[in-house]
Amino acid sequence: MLAFPAAAEAHAFVQPYTLPVPFGLYLYGAAATLLVTFFVLAYFARPATAPLAAAAARSPPSGEVPAWLVDALRAFAVGLLLLTLIAGFYGTRNPDANIGMTLFWVIFVLGFTYATALVGDVFAIVNPWRTIAEWLRLSDGTRARVAYPGWLGYWPALVLYVALIWIELFALPRPSTLAIALLVYSGVTFAGVWLFGATAWFRHGEIFSVLLRLVGLLAPLDYRVAAGGIVTVRRRAWFGGVLEGNADRMSLVLFVLFMLSSTTFDGMHETLVWMNVFWKYLVHAFQPLWGTDLIASQRILERWYVAFQRAGLMLSPFLYFAVYMIVIACVKAVTRTAMTLRELALAFAFTVLPIAIVYNMAHYWTLLLLQIPKLPYLVADPFGAGWTLPGLGSPPAEPPPLDMAPIWNTEVMLIVGGHLIGVYLAHRVALRVFDSRRAALASQVPMLVLMMTYTVLGLWVISQPLALER
Amino acid sequence: MQTKRVGRHRVLVDLSIACAASMLLCVGTSTAAPKDQTPWTGPVPRAHCGPGDNTESGLQGQTTLAERLGGAAARGLNCNLQLIGQFQGEGAYHAQAWTDVCSYYSTADSPLQQHPGVAVIDVSDPTHPHATAYLNAPAMLQTWESLKVSEERKLIAAVESEGGAGVKPGFAVYDISDCRHPVLKAAIDLPVPPGTIKGHAGAISPDGRTYYGAYYPVSLYIIDIADPSNPKLMLNWVPPGGIGAPHDLSISEDNTRAYIMNPGTGASGKNGLVVLDVSDFHFRRPNPQPRVVSTLFWPDGGIAMTSQPIRIHGKHYILASDELGPMLTNHVSACAQGLPPWGFPRLIDIEDEKNPKTVSLLKLEIDDPANCAQLANDPAMTGSFGYSAHYCRADDPKNTKLVACSRHEAGLRVFDVSDPYHPKEVAYYKPPVRSGNNLPGSGINAVANHTFDWSKSNSRFLKRNGVRELWITSADNGFQVLKFTNRDEDDDRD
Numbered sequence: 001m002l003a004f005p006a007a008a009e010a011h012a013f014v015q016p017y018t019l020p021v022p023f024g025l026y027l028y029g030a031a032a033t034l035l036v037t038f039f040v041l042a043y044f045a046r047p048a049t050a051p052l053a054a055a056a057a058r059s060p061p062s063g064e065v066p067a068w069l070v071d072a073l074r075a076f077a078v079g080l081l082l083l084t085l086i087a088g089f090y091g092t093r094n095p096d097a098n099i100g101m102t103l104f105w106v107i108f109v110l111g112f113t114y115a116t117a118l119v120g121d122v123f124a125i126v127n128p129w130r131t132i133a134e135w136l137r138l139s140d141g142t143r144a145r146v147a148y149p150g151w152l153g154y155w156p157a158l159v160l161y162v163a164l165i166w167i168e169l170f171a172l173p174r175p176s177t178l179a180i181a182l183l184v185y186s187g188v189t190f191a192g193v194w195l196f197g198a199t200a201w202f203r204h205g206e207i208f209s210v211l212l213r214l215v216g217l218l219a220p221l222d223y224r225v226a227a228g229g230i231v232t233v234r235r236r237a238w239f240g241g242v243l244e245g246n247a248d249r250m251s252l253v254l255f256v257l258f259m260l261s262s263t264t265f266d267g268m269h270e271t272l273v274w275m276n277v278f279w280k281y282l283v284h285a286f287q288p289l290w291g292t293d294l295i296a297s298q299r300i301l302e303r304w305y306v307a308f309q310r311a312g313l314m315l316s317p318f319l320y321f322a323v324y325m326i327v328i329a330c331v332k333a334v335t336r337t338a339m340t341l342r343e344l345a346l347a348f349a350f351t352v353l354p355i356a357i358v359y360n361m362a363h364y365w366t367l368l369l370l371q372i373p374k375l376p377y378l379v380a381d382p383f384g385a386g387w388t389l390p391g392l393g394s395p396p397a398e399p400p401p402l403d404m405a406p407i408w409n410t411e412v413m414l415i416v417g418g419h420l421i422g423v424y425l426a427h428r429v430a431l432r433v434f435d436s437r438r439a440a441l442a443s444q445v446p447m448l449v450l451m452m453t454y455t456v457l458g459l460w461v462i463s464q465p466l467a468l469e470r
Numbered sequence: 471m472q473t474k475r476v477g478r479h480r481v482l483v484d485l486s487i488a489c490a491a492s493m494l495l496c497v498g499t500s501t502a503a504p505k506d507q508t509p510w511t512g513p514v515p516r517a518h519c520g521p522g523d524n525t526e527s528g529l530q531g532q533t534t535l536a537e538r539l540g541g542a543a544a545r546g547l548n549c550n551l552q553l554i555g556q557f558q559g560e561g562a563y564h565a566q567a568w569t570d571v572c573s574y575y576s577t578a579d580s581p582l583q584q585h586p587g588v589a590v591i592d593v594s595d596p597t598h599p600h601a602t603a604y605l606n607a608p609a610m611l612q613t614w615e616s617l618k619v620s621e622e623r624k625l626i627a628a629v630e631s632e633g634g635a636g637v638k639p640g641f642a643v644y645d646i647s648d649c650r651h652p653v654l655k656a657a658i659d660l661p662v663p664p665g666t667i668k669g670h671a672g673a674i675s676p677d678g679r680t681y682y683g684a685y686y687p688v689s690l691y692i693i694d695i696a697d698p699s700n701p702k703l704m705l706n707w708v709p710p711g712g713i714g715a716p717h718d719l720s721i722s723e724d725n726t727r728a729y730i731m732n733p734g735t736g737a738s739g740k741n742g743l744v745v746l747d748v749s750d751f752h753f754r755r756p757n758p759q760p761r762v763v764s765t766l767f768w769p770d771g772g773i774a775m776t777s778q779p780i781r782i783h784g785k786h787y788i789l790a791s792d793e794l795g796p797m798l799t800n801h802v803s804a805c806a807q808g809l810p811p812w813g814f815p816r817l818i819d820i821e822d823e824k825n826p827k828t829v830s831l832l833k834l835e836i837d838d839p840a841n842c843a844q845l846a847n848d849p850a851m852t853g854s855f856g857y858s859a860h861y862c863r864a865d866d867p868k869n870t871k872l873v874a875c876s877r878h879e880a881g882l883r884v885f886d887v888s889d890p891y892h893p894k895e896v897a898y899y900k901p902p903v904r905s906g907n908n909l910p911g912s913g914i915n916a917v918a919n920h921t922f923d924w925s926k927s928n929s930r931f932l933k934r935n936g937v938r939e940l941w942i943t944s945a946d947n948g949f950q951v952l953k954f955t956n957r958d959e960d961d962d963r964d
Binding site: 301 | 853
């Protein structure tokens with residue numbers, strides 16, 4: 001995130017960490033862990049006795065969320081959205097001292113997402129845009145002025161998600177930019193609700209509804225809104241949501257893959273490897289277009305480089321999709337199943353979710369560590385006007401030093417752990433999808449190769465900005 | 471009539487002469503008038519580089535992506551400075567000190583180093599500098615910014631500073647009478663409870679009797695080294711309100727003033743210069759205490775770093791620098807607010823020490839927020855120190871004409887400050903980028919994206935055998951001897 005550079009980036013007071021074993025051993029070790037897990041699962045895993053989705057539908061709710069709490073949370077969420085907008089337009093230009101930037105980018109986009117993986121999709125209940133749309137009576141929830149076109153799938157959410165990450169990575173971190181973006185986004189959301197109805201738009205078009213519903217599949221709690229707005233909660237197994245259903249559109253598969261590829265792109269796009277792809281390879285491939293003198297042509301080449309960067313972000317989900325479909329094609333080939341590629345791709349898509357979320361956590365968790373201690377000061381002085389609360393004092397000008405050893409070890413643990421869960425879930429899905437245990441196990445060989453490859457890539461990317469002596 | 475006519479003519483001539491004289495006087499007065507003394511706040515004029523130089527192609531100070539990845543930076547970029555000798559060793563860390571024909575530079579204290587500690591370099595032949603010893607007392611293993619020399623007493627000293635916050639309150643001092651082979655005089659842990667002192671930087675008084683340690687940005691601790699074999703802690707001073715809590719510091723010629731760089735990250739939240747009266751310590755008075763004489767804070771910098779008292783045309787100045795811009799490592803955020811993305815040097819007039827005032831900013835084009843768009847894709851923007859300044863040193867503190875400032879990825883920059891209100895750049899040197907060459911003692915040994923080298927050290931001007939040398943260190947290139955190649959900027963300076 002441009003607004004809050006990770007403190008791990010060779011900061012003044014970060015002592016380089018000498019890895020206790022060569023970096024390559026981490027990669028081999030992580031890949032070997034997945035391999036061993038694969039064999040353990042292959043030995044122990046048994047087909048499910050009943051489809052989980054059916055079981056989920058039958059299981060009664062464990063409790064009810066009090067209506068007053070729902071109302072309070074919804075009002076609180078609307079208040080936070082308004083606070084972010086007001087701080088953006090009227091607060092300080094300093095993104096570090098403006099509560100809007102921390103509220104949105106750190107607390108909501110990061111913290112709330114991680115919390116959703118633990119406590120379930122609370123956002124579906126407290127979504128401030130849904131609340132405001134209801135207050136404005138833009139839609140009665142079911143009836144639409146225009147029926148949502150099936151071909152549109154989740155494309156609106158995906159396009160808006162790409163735009164969100166674009167702003168995160170490429171726009172200058174101005175609170176006013178965030179406020180304008182949120183205002184425009186609110187307008188788009190309300191227009192979508194007005195046109196297609198709340199149910200359709202919040203299912204397919206609103207980024208955070210789609211994103212957090214997917215993340216919530218990992219949690220052991222499932223919320224349902226019954227008639228009369230009563231919210232019930234149901235307990236389920238960890239990651240149970242992933243096994244209870246499939247992706248219903250290929251555009252949702254792309255959305256899931258963008259959750260992963262956008263984080264990878266964020267990690268990659270400032271590495272030497274990425275820069276060399278353009279400056280050492282592409283530039284020479286297109287040399288007839290710019291001449292022979294790199295320095296003399298650098299102004300035009302830098303404009304191309306900007307286009308290359310932006311294209312990298314936009315194309316990243318499609319690149320991942322291509323790799324994913326190759327793996328799915330391999331799955332189809334080794335299992336000789338009658339299922340179509342599309343059916344297989346939809347069936348396995350959600351098994352990528354734990355990897356996407358842990359990779360995101362590994363990438364950004366130091367930012368949370370640094371920003372959350374600033375929250376009391378931002379609450380006391382949300383607009384950066386110099387206010388303070390008695391006894392609170394001024395915020396520290398500089399974050400405390402970070403110890404690189406636990407940072408690196410935590411990131412390794414997160415990435416390996418997330419892939420292990422992915423391998424496990426893919427096994428479970430395979431046992432549900434395929435008729436025979438043999439076919440299910442065979443299908444997991446290509447998936448295992450994909451997981452091992454991505455573990456190695458993920459560890460490498462995540463290690464790039466850290467002060468590690470290899 | 472004739473007489474009258476002659477008389478009138480003479481009057482006309484006299485009037486003409488008087489008028490011409492008065493005009494000349496007017497012109498003369500105009501010429502002698504003081505030059506514009508408006509503080510200089512924009513980027514300084516660029517250097518005029520020599521014909522064989524491999525010069526920067528982007529903004530002044532910038533290393534463009536094309537230079538970084540197209541090979542130009544790997545050859546090194548230079549203007550009026552040329553490398554004549556080098557000892558790369560295992561790489562260099564933040565500090566360099568010197569005496570006679572010897573340089574001393576710190577290293578990273580990596581367990582992978584074969585020669586941990588401060589490297590002692592014999593530079594008697596500038597084309598073949600070589601190591602003669604390594605100082606490996608605990609406090610010398612990673613000195614951060616505390617490695618300082620007393621020419622007067624031939625001592626070199628440092629405080630323990632692992633990671634910029636020493637684990638122990640270590641202190642070491644060596645005798646460098648034989649500069650090639652220093653002799654350890656003392657290596658101690660100061661008698662304070664654990665965690666009370668964490669070394670970061672420091673300074674030796676010119677008389678060599680007192681060492682001032684800096685616990686960033688918390689306290690100033692003063693060590694009596696009158697007997698270097700028996701150092702004694704005089705006081706660990708935690709300034710009330712944080713005014714005077716140092717990053718680094720320097721001591722006046724008369725040993726009675728400390729020029730504290732107050733980094734803005736301490737309790738005061740203010741970034742700039744604090745002039746402290748430390749005469750109690752110099753005169754060894756009972757119950758000594760520092761006293762604040764004056765302060766000068768500025769909003770356009772962060773982590774105030776270096777200070778050196780200098781004289782230009784007899785007037786007293788402080789040569790100061792900031793290690794980061796006002797938004798610290800968040801350069802993009804600085805640009806978003808129209809603030810300078812990097813820390814840069816400045817000259818401060820302390821002729822009236824109670825009212826210090828900035829007379830010029832030694833900015834480069836990269837420091838101008840108006841140029842932020844041209845830096846948007848620059849790797850330097852992605853964090854850490856980027857192009858920010860570190861140490862600055864004058865050619866002659868008593869009669870300064872040139873100053874050399876290390877600026878991390880912007881290399882070493884040399885400015886002509888003989889007119890302190892109109893500084894100009896005269897030379898620069900960016901050491902060759904050594905991607906993939908991870909030297910264990912280097913200050914960037916653990917940074918994966920090596921599209922730069924870090925120039926971070928103090929620089930020594932030295933004229934010998936008709937050649938003006940500049941001794942520098944950089945993280946991946948170690949110790950280097952440069953010479954000025956543009957004689958216009960060389961010979962007429964002595």
